[in-house]
Amino acid sequence: MSLAHDLPPAKTIVPRHDWTRAQVKSLFELPFPELVFRAAQMHRQFFDPTEVQISTLLSIKTGGCPEDCAYCPQSAKFDTGVDAGKLIDVDTVLAEARAAKAGGATRFCMGAAWRSPKDRDLDKVCAMVEGVKALGMETCVTLGMLTGDQAQKLKDSGLDYYNHNLDTSPEFYGEIITTRCYQDRLDTLEHVRDAGINVCCGGIVGMGEGVDDRVGLIATLASLPVHPESVPINMLVQVEGTPLAGSLKLDPLDFVRTIAVARITMPASMVRLSAGREEMSEETQALCFLAGANSIFYGPKLLTTANPARDRDMALLDKLGMRPAE
Numbered sequence: 001m002s003l004a005h006d007l008p009p010a011k012t013i014v015p016r017h018d019w020t021r022a023q024v025k026s027l028f029e030l031p032f033p034e035l036v037f038r039a040a041q042m043h044r045q046f047f048d049p050t051e052v053q054i055s056t057l058l059s060i061k062t063g064g065c066p067e068d069c070a071y072c073p074q075s076a077k078f079d080t081g082v083d084a085g086k087l088i089d090v091d092t093v094l095a096e097a098r099a100a101k102a103g104g105a106t107r108f109c110m111g112a113a114w115r116s117p118k119d120r121d122l123d124k125v126c127a128m129v130e131g132v133k134a135l136g137m138e139t140c141v142t143l144g145m146l147t148g149d150q151a152q153k154l155k156d157s158g159l160d161y162y163n164h165n166l167d168t169s170p171e172f173y174g175e176i177i178t179t180r181c182y183q184d185r186l187d188t189l190e191h192v193r194d195a196g197i198n199v200c201c202g203g204i205v206g207m208g209e210g211v212d213d214r215v216g217l218i219a220t221l222a223s224l225p226v227h228p229e230s231v232p233i234n235m236l237v238q239v240e241g242t243p244l245a246g247s248l249k250l251d252p253l254d255f256v257r258t259i260a261v262a263r264i265t266m267p268a269s270m271v272r273l274s275a276g277r278e279e280m281s282e283e284t285q286a287l288c289f290l291a292g293a294n295s296i297f298y299g300p301k302l303l304t305t306a307n308p309a310r311d312r313d314m315a316l317l318d319k320l321g322m323r324p325a326e
């Protein structure tokens with residue numbers, strides 16, 4: 001049953017791009033029920049709250065990455081047991097995309113563990129994008145830093161979304177990654193925007209950051225000239241061998257708060273409940289949906305870490321009276 005007929009007739013709220021940190025912080029400081037209520041109200045202005053967009057993520061080139069992101073098992077700098085692979089072939093990608101479509105996914109995301117793509121690899125990725133598009137799915141890739149020309153090439157192949165996360169606040173960024181800087185991320189986002197590709201950009205929480213860093217992340221995202229169309233909010237998955245293994249775990253309610261503030265400040269964006277669901281209770285996930293999350297990654301693996309099995313996800317949506325968006 002769709003609740004579309006129960007929604008307000010017009011979108012009376014225009015997304016703002018002038019969020020100050022103080023304003024974002026005051027949202028984080030709201031009493032929890034008030035914050036979630038406001039987020040749920042905002043969600044209904046733009047979306048059917050019973051619908052969840054489903055994306056599937058495939059690693060097309062795993063491990064051996066020269067970057068040193070402290071959360072990532074694919075960095076060559078950490079001993080995590082993830083072997084470096086080569087870029088997989090187009091036919092394998094298309095077979096995975098067909099299976100994802102049959103399982104209900106509408107968007108197929110492909111991730112490569114690179115600092116930035118080489119031009120000859122980019123040609124192969126463009127062929128993947130063309131093939132997945134031809135199956136009638138939306139396409140998203142995450143390949144690291146891009147030049148303007150590379151972004152244009154991806155656009156010409158029909159790419160719908162480019163994922164490039166800001167990860168955390170500008171202040172905390174240097175604690176997590178030293179091989180590139182925040183401005184590098186912003187530059188790639190600008191190239192992607194200029195090429196006319198939709199932006200998928202969010203962050204990771206539970207990395208030992210403080211609430212001010214979660215404020216800084218959301219304020220930065222919400223002040224971009226155009227909000228990312230997709231905002232993935234990830235809960236750190238601690239992987240043995242990475243510097244962040246053994247970090248203090250974030251209270252799940254603080255995760256829900258981050259989702260709620262993302263929903264309020266970027267009301268027209270898809271807010272994706274991304275990594276970390278495998279360890280999240282059904283109750284926490286339900287609270288995230290209530291707080292405005294309306295997208296999930298679906299399928300048993302997220303690049304190299306575990307994700308809930310498809311049946312478990314469908315059973316949860318069913319239990320909550322929710323359904324995959326078409």
Ligand code: SF4
Nearest residue numbers: 065067069072075113
């Ligand atoms: S997050 Fe991406 S860029 Fe960073 S180490 Fe992992 S694969 Fe490389």
